[in-house]
Amino acid sequence: DQQVKQNSPSLSVQEGRISILNCDYTNSMFDYFLWYKKYPAEGPTFLISISSIKDKNEDGRFTVFLNKSAKHLSLHIVPSQPGDSAVYFCAASASKSGGSNYKLTFGKGTLLTVNP
Amino acid sequence: DTAVSQTPKYLVTQMGNDKSIKCEQNLGHDTMYWYKQDSKKFLKIMFSYNNKELIINETVPNRFSPKSPDKAHLNLHINSLELGDSAVYFCASSLAYQAKNIQYFGAGTRLSVL
Structure with missing residues (x-):
């Protein structure tokens, strides 16, 4: 039962253009969403996040959009650079009562290739 | 300084053996995790x-x-290793009691069971 889905296994874009990575989720209890970037032979690295009370969060070239009604989020990278080539994971968490630590549920990842 | 470090990075062993993977974090976090990334590339919490x-x-x-x-x-100690245990195991850490569950990951341990 995939609660977080990234339906595009791969995406290829030209340097300087926009990269849009998509993510869908099914669990209405998710209240925080994160994007991680992963290079080969390395661990995932946190990139950007968004709370369910917001619909947009921007950090430099990276913007995450959240559409709660559609249970959909997307990561926009503008402009894309060759160094952005990596696997991007969407992750979600659902806070528990009492504010204890939360587990992350990951999507399968999308391999982004930015061509020079 | 590596924030979350795992050893070993690679582990090749025979079925039935027992092995351990170690993880250390120097971020001052109070919560640590083990994840498994299988052949289908899903990262799942353990x-x-x-x-x-x-x-x-x-x-x-x-x-x-x-x-x-x-x-x-x-x-993480694994007894009586099976073929299906072959995967990449990631350790992570975070601070509990924060709305942003930002977890910091180690580089992973690639376990191959022959």
């Missing part, structure tokens, strides 16, 4: 420890036993 206390155990076989001697360390 265990979570908060202040040395087991918080999450995601129906992992009893052959897997995590041990947290202190907040900065979380080790």
Whole structure:
């Protein structure tokens, strides 16, 4: 039962253009969403996040959009650079009562290739 | 300084053996995790420890036993290794009681069971 889905296994874009990575989720209890970037032979690295009370969060070239009604989020990278080539994971968490630590549920990842 | 470090990076062993993977974090976090990334590339949580206390155990076989001697360390011991245990195991850490569950990951341990 995939609660977080990234339906595009791969995406290829030209340097300087926009990269849009998509993510869908099914669990209405998710209240925080994160994007991680992963290079080969390395661990995932946190990139950007968004709370369910917001619909947009921007950090430099990276913007995450959240559409709660559609249970959909997307990561926009503008402009894309060759160094952005990596696997991007969407992750979600659902806070528990009492504010204890939360587990992350990951999507399968999308391999982004930015061509020079 | 590596924030979350795992050893070994690669582990090749025979079926039936027992092996351990070690993880240490120097971020001052109080929560540590083990994730498994299988051949289908899904990253799935296995265990979570908060202040040395087991918080999450995601129906992992009893052959897997995590041990947290202190907040900065979380080790994973695997008994009677099976072919299906071949995967990349990631350790992560975070601060509990924060709405942003930003977890910091180690580089992973690639386990190959022959």
